[in-house]
Amino acid sequence: MLGCIRTIVIMGVAGSGKSTVGSLLAQQLGWRFVEGDEFHSPQAKQMMASGIPLAEQLRDSWVRALCAELDACKAARQPCVLSYSGLIAQQRQQIRSSADNGHFFYLQGDAAVLAKRLAQRQNHFMPAAMLQSQLRTMQSCINESDITLLDIRRPVSRLVQQITRFLAAQNAK
Numbered sequence: 001m002l003g004c005i006r007t008i009v010i011m012g013v014a015g016s017g018k019s020t021v022g023s024l025l026a027q028q029l030g031w032r033f034v035e036g037d038e039f040h041s042p043q044a045k046q047m048m049a050s051g052i053p054l055a056e057q058l059r060d061s062w063v064r065a066l067c068a069e070l071d072a073c074k075a076a077r078q079p080c081v082l083s084y085s086g087l088i089a090q091q092r093q094q095i096r097s098s099a100d101n102g103h104f105f106y107l108q109g110d111a112a113v114l115a116k117r118l119a120q121r122q123n124h125f126m127p128a129a130m131l132q133s134q135l136r137t138m139q140s141c142i143n144e145s146d147i148t149l150l151d152i153r154r155p156v157s158r159l160v161q162q163i164t165r166f167l168a169a170q171n172a173k
């Protein structure tokens with residue numbers, strides 16, 4: 001039997017459904033939900049809110065804070081679901097190192113669907129105008145075998161079911 005997956009990372013650009021899918025999944029599994037947005041500094045949030053993509057240094061410190069949280073979960077044997085964009089390949093590697101037998105699910109969709117979702121979203125610091133920079137910054141994950149792609153056009157409940165079925169199949173191996 002392979003080790004059980006104890007960290008799930010939900011990745012994708014802004015508006016792809018990370019928070020929605022991740023929180024419902026964590027609730028269904030009874031796992032801790034680590035909302036990546038909550039780990040940004042006020043300065044980083046303010047920058048993004050005013051339409052400026054995260055500077056490298058701010059993204060670095062954000063990812064370090066996320067890793068520290070995953071390290072703490074692992075030390076406490078607390079399984080968790082993390083929602084975070086995962087745009088930069090080298091930073092996905094940092095997250096992978098802190099995860100507890102982790103697996104990534106990448107919510108993928110085209111720009112038109114994403115733009116519509118962002119336009120409809122209320123009360124969020126991230127403006128819809130940031131979508132193009134998010135799509136440009138996302139680095140290919142073609143050689144990362146622990147990333148499963150999910151289609152954002154599917155209903156949230158089906159996406160969560162797809163993940164729980166994947167976990168059940170993986171844990172049965």
Ligand SMILES: Nc1ncnc2c1ncn2[C@@H]1O[C@H](COP(=O)(O)OP(=O)(O)O)[C@@H](O)[C@H]1O
Pocket residue numbers: 012013014015016017018019020021083117118120121122152153154155156159
């Ligand atoms: N699979 C889905 N189908 C329809 N609407 C969705 C789906 N996933 C998310 N949404 C909606 O799209 C918007 C963006 O979702 P959100 O979870 O905030 O994305 P992210 O955390 O990736 O930025 C929200 O208004 C949410 O209700």
Ligand SMILES: O=C(O)[C@H](O)[C@@H](O)[C@H](O)[C@H](O)COP(=O)(O)O
Pocket residue numbers: 013014015019036037053054059085086087126134
């Ligand atoms: O540069 C990045 O890595 C992203 O911009 C990242 O900061 C994230 O996507 C924001 O937290 C936006 O929030 P949502 O993804 O929840 O829209």
